[in-house]
Amino acid sequence: MSDNDKLKPHRDAIDQIDSEILRLLNQRASHAQAIGTLKGEGIVYRPEREAIVLRRIQEQNPGPLSSQAVARLQRAIMSECLALERPLTIAYLGPQGTFTQQAAIKHFGQAAQTQPCTSIDEGFRLVEAQQADYVVTPIENSTEGSVGRSLDLLVTTPLKACGEVNLRIHHQLLRIIDSTENITKVYAHAQALAQCRSWLDKNLPEQTARIAVASNAEAARLAAADSSAAAIASLMAADHYQLRILAQNIEDEPNNTTRFLVLGRNVTTSSGRDKTSLIVAAPNKAGAVHDLLQPFADHHVSMTKLESRPSRGGLWEYVFFIDIEGHQQDADVAAALTALQQRSAFLKIIGSYPQAVI
């Protein structure tokens, strides 16, 4: 029996299954369209429902597909179904090919329209002015720490957090030609240069200039126009600017991850496994911070992040960015927040949202 003869029964089965998947996908899409009609002018994107669907599919998955793989497929299906209801516009820190765009696509899927912005501020502004539906903004990197501008904007924005995205950051060395010979300069964002310092020390001549630019995607754009230059950027940027990958995953820290928040104009209801982000200011007196945190211990609420930052307005010395487990409507979280309100000089709930699933 030839190889093709052996493959044939499997391929016939796959053809039949694909036809069945196609029929079911369109059936699913029709239900989404019906839901879209019922929602009318209301909110189409429902983060809590999407998280529940993704978790359910992962729990039911018998394999051999991995739980990550089924979630990715389901993510793509829901993204296309949502676009039939109404396509979403997602603002992100551009230009095209940034990790923030990658995070936006990871969260909303390929069917969302992503809109590059020249600054984090512009992304917030577009959503506040209803010119975009959501903004995805970097909050902290596991090796480089917080993104100050995002934190400062969280203090004043009327937008609500409705999701989080954790993205593993992989840096690639890119160039327009497929050779590491005679690279005179490397363009990258300052954080990327820092995250790849040891690799650059070991692998490129000492005299190679390291030039910090506004974003990794900008670095890729510059390298695409200069054959003596290389750039550190993402695979997405390599693809977008048609650059060769000279070295893959050159980051010094293999678990390098950036966390992003997704913000929109609406509050999100409970998905059953949520987080709440808040900002508090403590009065400037001894023991104040300890007092602030006591309600979480009293009501058995776990804290996943605590970060202090000098207050910009000068009203308080420090503001604290706190993430806790649970939704603000959960009884224990609500009780802790009420107690916290009484002790703090300032309390702002940025939002409750589903914990990242993929």
Ligand SMILES: O=C(O)C(=O)C[C@]1(C(=O)O)C=C[C@@H](O)C=C1
């Ligand atoms: O359940 C809904 O509200 C839908 O619109 C359907 C659906 C889906 O495809 O499952 C699509 C978009 C929403 O964000 C959530 C879920």
